[in-house]
Structures are given as structure tokens and as C-alpha cells.
Amino acid sequence: PALIEHAAPRRSIEGFEGGEKITNEELIELECDILVPAALGGVINQDNAAKIRARMIVEAANSPVTTVADSILNERGIPIVPDILANAGGVTVSYFEWVQNIQAFTWNEEEVNAKLSKIMSKAYGDVVALMKSENCSMRTAAYMIAIQRVAEAERLRGGF
Structure with missing residues (x-):
């Protein structure tokens, strides 16, 4: 509720004091059950595919996982529900x-x-x-x- 109240008038969570600021790269690499890249293509790529700690990826954006990253993730046994x-x-x-x-x-x-x-x-x-x-x-x-x-x-x- 506090985060929603903070974000609603600003359309951003920037400046919210109840959390820790992280980069987009850190967000993609967080340990989680399901990672859902939903905005941009190519966000999971050869530079970060080995660092992905999700148990599964669901591609809600168009082409968020590059071809090279797809191979790396498949080798690591991380299933991807394709875009x-x-x-x-x-x-x-x-x-x-x-x-x-x-x-x-x-x-x-x-x-x-x-x-x-x-x-x-x-x-x-x-x-x-x-x-x-x-x-x-x-x-x-x-x-x-x-x-x-x-x-x-x-x-x-x-x-x-």
C-alpha cells in the first residue's frame, strides 16, 4: 500500500524510502522463480545469461532473450516460454x-x-x-x- 500511494501521483517508484535502489541489470539477475521480461527486446543476452538466477523465463516482451542467451539458458536447464x-x-x-x-x-x-x-x-x-x-x-x-x-x-x- 505505501509503495502504491507513493507511485500513483508520480507514476514512478523513484524516491520511495521503503526499498533499495537497484539497476536494471541487477533486477534481471535477482534470484526468483519466474522472470518476466515485459518491456524491451534483448535484455537477456550473452553478457548476462550466465548470471540469470530465475528458475523459468516467460517472454512477455518481443524477443527479450537473444539467440545466444537462449542457447546459454537452455544449456543451463532454464525453461523459456517463448514470446x-x-x-x-x-x-x-x-x-x-x-x-x-x-x-x-x-x-x-x-x-x-x-x-x-x-x-x-x-x-x-x-x-x-x-x-x-x-x-x-x-x-x-x-x-x-x-x-x-x-x-x-x-x-x-x-x-x-
Whole structure:
């Protein structure tokens, strides 16, 4: 509550006396269960990947883990929920908005959330199943599924 009261009028936590100031680099390297980089790409890279102390990473931003860092984290056994899976909810809901507009549908928030939950749960389940069957990373499995879907769509359009 004190932090919220401090931050609300300032839109910042700067100057709050109830905590310790740390750098962004220190924040990324804190020991935690789940690290969720959610703002910028490339924040986990070859310079800090070996220092990451999270048990899991969920990429809420686009490409917050570089390719080199991804390899380092995989070697260290730190699972990564890739951006194309973890932050797909916003794109999915944008699609729902488009469908509602084009079809003159009206879904309430509860219906949208139920549809989103169903789609995201299936996507996660599909990725995890392929990851296990192919013994690959979650990112590789997600890319494999994405490429299969694009190839199938192209085939159905007569492109292959």
C-alpha cells in the first residue's frame, strides 16, 4: 500500500524510502522463480545469461532473450516460454475484435476471456506436447507449429 500511494501521483517508484535502489541489470539477475521480461527486446543476452538466477523465463516482451542467451539458458536447464506463445493473447483478442466487427457479434468480457483461455491453453498444450515428443526447447516447438500452420495455409491457397 505505501509503495502504491507513493507511485500513483508520480507514476514512478523513484524516491520511495521503503526499498533499495537497484539497476536494471541487477533486477534481471535477482534470484526468483519466474522472470518476466515485459518491456524491451534483448535484455537477456550473452553478457548476462550466465548470471540469470530465475528458475523459468516467460517472454512477455518481443524477443527479450537473444539467440545466444537462449542457447546459454537452455544449456543451463532454464525453461523459456517463448514470446510467440507467451504474449500471443493481445493479438488473439485483437482478432476477436475484428471478428466481432466484421460479423456484427457482441461478446462480453467473460466470453472473450473464456475464448482466450481456451485458445491459449490449447496452444500451450500443443507446444508442450511437441516439445516433449521432439525433445526440443519450447521455443523450437512453438516455431515448428507456427511453420507447419503457415505451410498448411499456403498449401490450401495453392502455393505449394
